[in-house]
Every structure is written in C-alpha cells, then in structure tokens.
Amino acid sequence: MALNRLSENLDQLSGQELGFEFDEAAVWAKLESRLENRKSNVYWWTVAASLLLVLIFAPYSLLKKDRSEALIMTSIEEVAKEAPQEIEALNADVSHKLKRHIASEIGLLESRGVSSLQLAELPIKKLSLEPIAIVKQEKKNKPVFAAKDISIIQASLEQPSIGKGRTMTIRAQWQNSTEESNVNYQALKIKLYEKNK
Amino acid sequence: MLRLNTKDLIDKSKSGNRKAQQQLFSQLSAPMMGVCVRYMKSTEDAEDVLLEGFYKMFKSLKAFTYESEPAFFGWVKRIMVNESLMKLRKNKEIQLLAINEDLDQEVDVSPLQDLEVSDLLKVIRSIPVGYRTVFNLYEIEGYSHQEISEQLGVSIGTSKSQLFKAKKLLREMLEEKNEDYGS
Incomplete structure (x- = not known):
C-alpha cells in the first residue's frame, strides 16, 4: 500500500485541518529569542576568540622583548667566552693611553648621564660589545686590569652610520691592580644582571 | 506549497535577516508542525521539536544550496523528522522489539x-x-x-x-x- 498521497496531503494541510492547534507566534517568539541568543553568543565567541588570540600572541611578543633583553645577557656571556682578551701593555705609554682612554670614556658616559642601571631600559636595536681590554702584566710595575677589579660597568649609545638602529657599546671600568690577571667574567655578567633588576 | 519568493527569503535568512526568517517560519511552521505531531504524542513535545528543528534549520541554512522549493521543503522536513526521532530517543520512548510473526503476510490497510x-x-x-x-x-x-x-x-x-x-x-x-x- 502506498500512502504517499497522505504525505502530500498532510504537508499541505493547516494545523486546524489536521486537528491540532499551535501558537505559531509563541513558537516564533521562542525561536527568535534563541536566534538572538545565538547571535549574541556568536558575538561573545568572537570576543572570546580574540581574547584567546591576544593571550596566545601577547606572551609571544613579550617573549620577543624578553629575547632582546636576553640578548644583552647572551652577548655579555659571549664576551665572557671570548675572555680573557688581553692587550699587552708593552710600555708605560700604552698603559697610560689605555687608562686615559677608559677615563675619557667614563667621563663621556657620566657626562651623558648613562649608567649601567639604565642599560635594561634602553631600546636596543643592535648590541655591539667591545672586547674588554686587559693589560697584561709582563713585567713588574706594569698595570694589570682584571675582571675582579671591575668597579663599574658603563654603557654608551652611539648613532650608527648605517641602519636605523642604535649601537650600544658596553665598557667596563677597570682599576689598576698589581695582581695577576685572573679574569672572572661571570662576575661581570652577574653584576650587570643585578643592576638590571 | 511555498510562495514564489522562497529563494529570496532563504537568501535573506542566510544573512540573518530576521523578517525573512520570520516569513519563512510562517510559511513552513504549519506543515512542519504536521510532521512533528505525527511522531510526537503531545502537542507540547511537537512544538519543542518544531522549535529545535527550525533553530537547527536556520543555523545550517548557510550550507544549504537552493535548487527548488520541493527540495528545500524536503530538506526542512528531514530536519523535523530527524529531530522528532532524536526527541523520541532522548525520552527513551522508542523500544522496538522484533516480533516473531510471518512478516510477509500482507496486511491490508x-x-x-x-x-x-x-x-x-x-x-x-x-x-x-x-x-x-x-x-x-x-x-x-x-x-x-x-x-x-x-x-x-x-x-x-x-x-x-x-x-x-x-x-x-x-x-x-x-x-x-x-x-x-x-x-
């Protein structure tokens, strides 16, 4: 038996003809409310998704910033790896020049009001480290600059000739010492790190 | 069955036009309620199914490709039938047992x-x-x-x-x- 006819008939008849009544307006009102909720849900889901993206990428960008700061440390470590780099002070004139050079640098830095405490705050684009000069004592009465004698770390900012970034030069101030050079660059790193805190 | 502007109503409903959705609902609600009451014992349950069915229909309308009015009507009807079956299953109303009888015996209805x-x-x-x-x-x-x-x-x-x-x-x-x- 085929009752397909019934299907067609049933589909075309109104509720009254089928013997039931339903409040179309009330059902529509409920449906509309659900559709509105969905719309608002979609809105909130979009907001939530955006927040989620921010939460995902914000730490990444912060990490990137951290990486640039970490770069300072890494670079300083690299200096430590390179150390001890020694420059022989063959004679008093050389050591005198060296001392004078350091003194002038310190004076220059101080006149600019730059200190190591400001290092972490500087927007570093490019970091360049100059090898720290250590005057090796070859003979008696010749000055020796050793890492353990570090009294201060200074930083200077220089405008690069090429590119948009700034070059930071870090120099260490050394004190005269008659002791044998036994460079402890780890100390240099720690000191800088503490100051950055 | 449906007015001539069904395709326009569908297109507008897809973009969230509430008036178009209401008109579409108005056109389809009575026959779809007819489908629901065939499956559900109470009118209240049938209304619940109708509501849920239309909600799902509007939700998935974007993915629907319009070909003809009968095809659209059939699609909505299938949604209602499926929704009715889901409701019956959810209410654990369907308990179908196989019966050992001569099933080939024709019953004239x-x-x-x-x-x-x-x-x-x-x-x-x-x-x-x-x-x-x-x-x-x-x-x-x-x-x-x-x-x-x-x-x-x-x-x-x-x-x-x-x-x-x-x-x-x-x-x-x-x-x-x-x-x-x-x-």
Whole structure:
C-alpha cells in the first residue's frame, strides 16, 4: 500500500485541518529569542576568540622583548667566552693611553648621564660589545686590569652610520691592580644582571 | 506549497535577516508542525521539536544550496523528522522489539485512505510510539527498512515487524470503528 498521497496531503494541510492547534507566534517568539541568543553568543565567541588570540600572541611578543633583553645577557656571556682578551701593555705609554682612554670614556658616559642601571631600559636595536681590554702584566710595575677589579660597568649609545638602529657599546671600568690577571667574567655578567633588576 | 519568493527569503535568512526568517517560519511552521505531531504524542513535545528543528534549520541554512522549493521543503522536513526521532530517543520512548510473526503476510490497510486526513492523523497518533514511528517513516515519509534500521539503530527485521504490527493494529482499529458505525 502506498500512502504517499497522505504525505502530500498532510504537508499541505493547516494545523486546524489536521486537528491540532499551535501558537505559531509563541513558537516564533521562542525561536527568535534563541536566534538572538545565538547571535549574541556568536558575538561573545568572537570576543572570546580574540581574547584567546591576544593571550596566545601577547606572551609571544613579550617573549620577543624578553629575547632582546636576553640578548644583552647572551652577548655579555659571549664576551665572557671570548675572555680573557688581553692587550699587552708593552710600555708605560700604552698603559697610560689605555687608562686615559677608559677615563675619557667614563667621563663621556657620566657626562651623558648613562649608567649601567639604565642599560635594561634602553631600546636596543643592535648590541655591539667591545672586547674588554686587559693589560697584561709582563713585567713588574706594569698595570694589570682584571675582571675582579671591575668597579663599574658603563654603557654608551652611539648613532650608527648605517641602519636605523642604535649601537650600544658596553665598557667596563677597570682599576689598576698589581695582581695577576685572573679574569672572572661571570662576575661581570652577574653584576650587570643585578643592576638590571 | 511555498510562495514564489522562497529563494529570496532563504537568501535573506542566510544573512540573518530576521523578517525573512520570520516569513519563512510562517510559511513552513504549519506543515512542519504536521510532521512533528505525527511522531510526537503531545502537542507540547511537537512544538519543542518544531522549535529545535527550525533553530537547527536556520543555523545550517548557510550550507544549504537552493535548487527548488520541493527540495528545500524536503530538506526542512528531514530536519523535523530527524529531530522528532532524536526527541523520541532522548525520552527513551522508542523500544522496538522484533516480533516473531510471518512478516510477509500482507496486511491490508487501504481503508486508511478513505479516512479524513485529520482522522487518519488521530488514528496514527493513537498507536504505540514504536509502531507509529516506523509506520510514519515507511508509509508516509517513504523510507526503506534499511534506512529506518539505520535511523533508529535497529535491525531490518525489527523495522519490518514493527510495521507489520502497526498495520495490524491500525486494521483492527479501523474494523472496530466500522463496527461502531455499523451498530
């Protein structure tokens, strides 16, 4: 038996003809409310998704910033790896020049009001480290600059000739010492790190 | 069945036009309620199914490709049928058991066709839910036993036996009714 006819008939008849009544307006009102909720849900889901993206990428960008700061440390470590780099002070004139050079640098830095405490705050684009000069004592009465004698770390900012970034030069101030050079660059790193805190 | 501007209504509904959605609902709600009441015992349950069905329909309308009005109508109707079955399953109303009877025995229910449609609907709604569901799916929606078995998660034999019992019961009810009229 085929009752397909019934299907067609049933589909075309109104509720009254089928013997039931339903409040179309009330059902529509409920449906509309659900559709509105969905719309608002979609809105909130979009907001939530955006927040989620921010939460995902914000730490990444912060990490990137951290990486640039970490770069300072890494670079300083690299200096430590390179150390001890020694420059022989063959004679008093050389050591005198060296001392004078350091003194002038310190004076220059101080006149600019730059200190190591400001290092972490500087927007570093490019970091360049100059090898720290250590005057090796070859003979008696010749000055020796050793890492353990570090009294201060200074930083200077220089405008690069090429590119948009700034070059930071870090120099260490050394004190005269008659002791044998036994460079402890780890100390240099720690000191800088503490100051950055 | 539907007005000529159904495609426009669908297009506007897809973009969230509330008035178009309301008009589409207005056009379809009565016949779809007719589908729901065939499956659900109470009108309240049928309304719940209608509401849920339309909500899902509007939600998935964007993915629907319009071809023709009958195709669209059939699509919405399938949503309603599926929603009805889900509701029945959720309420654990369907308990289909295979019956050991001669399923090839033909039960003539052609007198059903002589009934007024509203009376037919009443008769169909009065039989047990399992029988009614299979009867609706097979005889009215035109599903095969294979499709019914997949939809309801029962064997083809169970689907056949439920249909057999449904027809037998309907036949008995009709005979009783005729006797009442005769006496």
